[in-house]
Amino acid sequence: MIAGFVLLALIGINLPGIRDTVRNRTFSPIWSLAVLPLANLSEDRDQDYFVDGMSDALRQYLQGIRSLRVISRTSSMHYRGSAKPLPDIARELNVDAVVDGSVLRSGNRVRINVELVHAGMDRHLWSNSYEGDLRDVFALQADVARRIAGEIRVTLAPPDLARLARVRATNPEAYQAYSKGRFYWNKRTAQDLQRAIGFFQQAVDKDPDYALAYDGLADSWLPLGWYGYLSPSAAFPQAKVAVIKALSLDDSLAEAHTSLAFVNLYYDRDWAGAEREFRRAIDLNPNYANGHHWYAEFLSLVGRHTETIAESQRARELDPLSNIIDAWVSSRYFFARQYDKAIEEGRNAVEMDPSFGPALLVLGQAYEQKGMLEEAIAEFERASSLAGGGSIYAASLAHALGLAGRRSEALKVMEDLSNGAGRGFVSSYDLAIARLGLGDKDKALELLSAAVQERSPRVAFLAVEPRFGGLSGDPRFSALLRSIGLQL
Numbered sequence: 001m002i003a004g005f006v007l008l009a010l011i012g013i014n015l016p017g018i019r020d021t022v023r024n025r026t027f028s029p030i031w032s033l034a035v036l037p038l039a040n041l042s043e044d045r046d047q048d049y050f051v052d053g054m055s056d057a058l059r060q061y062l063q064g065i066r067s068l069r070v071i072s073r074t075s076s077m078h079y080r081g082s083a084k085p086l087p088d089i090a091r092e093l094n095v096d097a098v099v100d101g102s103v104l105r106s107g108n109r110v111r112i113n114v115e116l117v118h119a120g121m122d123r124h125l126w127s128n129s130y131e132g133d134l135r136d137v138f139a140l141q142a143d144v145a146r147r148i149a150g151e152i153r154v155t156l157a158p159p160d161l162a163r164l165a166r167v168r169a170t171n172p173e174a175y176q177a178y179s180k181g182r183f184y185w186n187k188r189t190a191q192d193l194q195r196a197i198g199f200f201q202q203a204v205d206k207d208p209d210y211a212l213a214y215d216g217l218a219d220s221w222l223p224l225g226w227y228g229y230l231s232p233s234a235a236f237p238q239a240k241v242a243v244i245k246a247l248s249l250d251d252s253l254a255e256a257h258t259s260l261a262f263v264n265l266y267y268d269r270d271w272a273g274a275e276r277e278f279r280r281a282i283d284l285n286p287n288y289a290n291g292h293h294w295y296a297e298f299l300s301l302v303g304r305h306t307e308t309i310a311e312s313q314r315a316r317e318l319d320p321l322s323n324i325i326d327a328w329v330s331s332r333y334f335f336a337r338q339y340d341k342a343i344e345e346g347r348n349a350v351e352m353d354p355s356f357g358p359a360l361l362v363l364g365q366a367y368e369q370k371g372m373l374e375e376a377i378a379e380f381e382r383a384s385s386l387a388g389g390g391s392i393y394a395a396s397l398a399h400a401l402g403l404a405g406r407r408s409e410a411l412k413v414m415e416d417l418s419n420g421a422g423r424g425f426v427s428s429y430d431l432a433i434a435r436l437g438l439g440d441k442d443k444a445l446e447l448l449s450a451a452v453q454e455r456s457p458r459v460a461f462l463a464v465e466p467r468f469g470g471l472s473g474d475p476r477f478s479a480l481l482r483s484i485g486l487q488l
Helices: 003-011 045-063 073-077 086-093 137-151 158-165 172-185 190-206 211-226 232-249 254-268 271-284 289-301 305-318 323-335 339-352 357-369 373-386 391-403 407-422 428-436 441-453 457-461 466-471 475-483
Strands: 020-022 032-035 097-106 109-118 123-133
Touching: 032 045, 032 073, 032 086, 045 073, 045 097, 045 137, 045 172, 086 097, 109 137, 123 137, 172 190, 172 211, 190 211, 211 232, 211 254, 232 254, 254 271, 254 289, 254 457, 271 289, 289 305, 289 323, 305 323, 323 339, 323 357, 339 357, 357 373, 357 391, 357 466, 373 391, 391 407, 391 428, 407 428, 428 441, 428 457, 428 466, 441 457, 441 466, 441 475
Parallel strands: 032 097
Antiparallel strands: 020 123, 097 109, 109 123
16 A cells, blocks of 8 residues: 555645645654555556556655665565554564555546554554646655655665655656556566566657666566576577666666676676676665675675675565565575575475475475485475476476486486477576486586576576585586686
């Protein structure tokens, strides 16, 4: 409902009839808050994308305030339509306050109601209603964020003030296309990512100076390459072109700097450039959970495990209900060879969502390194089934089956994995993992060399992946590490 707050800003025309109430001002300081999903009061369910976009925009403005901790989208959206009392939600998210609200849209006219609630005291501190059109959406969003900051008496640093003052007009049709793009992008399936690309492209066609829309294009291409829906060469260059354009239009976008760091790390193998962009993103927006999440990944890959775990914990503080961030805390311990802790965190992640494939995957990997092969196989089988046989899951299953001496089953999984290359992209990296389970080091090294050539993003894991431990003394493996700029 906090989305209503965003819309408030968007609509931002203080027409007659607007309420502005401030009640008892004696309350403890507010250092953290969550923007809850705004309620869509329209009977048109197709407006959900628009309402979500308003929530996201307000949240993004507030996340840029350095002295305030703002919970990320994934955790906030968990409470869409929730009947839980706001103080209970605040306790679950560990925040001092929540922003809640609703929006009613008719054509280009919008009416928004927003309220700020102090969670600890269960007290409404402030409420407003806004009505207007979408022509000055960004100015309205920034105004709402400033109003909230003022109500909670948070200090705005000069960079925060500059960002909130830097607003631009936008084509309403471009904004609507962008909102639809983000709506589908958040679903993360291959089909929805392609739909998101179509809407983001519509947005930049209607407004060629729309930096956020170019960043949306980059954000959509990256997972298509990372999860193997497309080959790296089909996805990452597209993402790079889009993100460079976004930054040329607005260098203050933390999300775009994170996307560029992602390309630097997983495609260009520019390690120094990746760290520079991650740190720039976090400096611009200390509340951007994905910035901390992916920077932790970088730190893990270069062996800086103490820093890795600290960054992962920070990401989890900002997005406590994110399945992927929670699961990847386990993977950080896995790569640090702290397998008992990896199992503990993996079990917690699976308990949060037993149907979440990545959590099952990282738990299975930790089990395998502890010699708990049957437990590992069970997790990999569940993960592979849930993911529809994705190659990253099938490779881990084949590897564990091979280690367990179940050779015929491992060969069958590898055969299915290899045949999958005829239906779409299958990384040589995954095939190498599968081969290693059968002790075929020569073939695995051959496949890893091919993975380097095809620019598989996961070759960045070569130096820290425990399953490659048996290759560490082989000069061919050392040469592969040097070829991608790594030598731990």
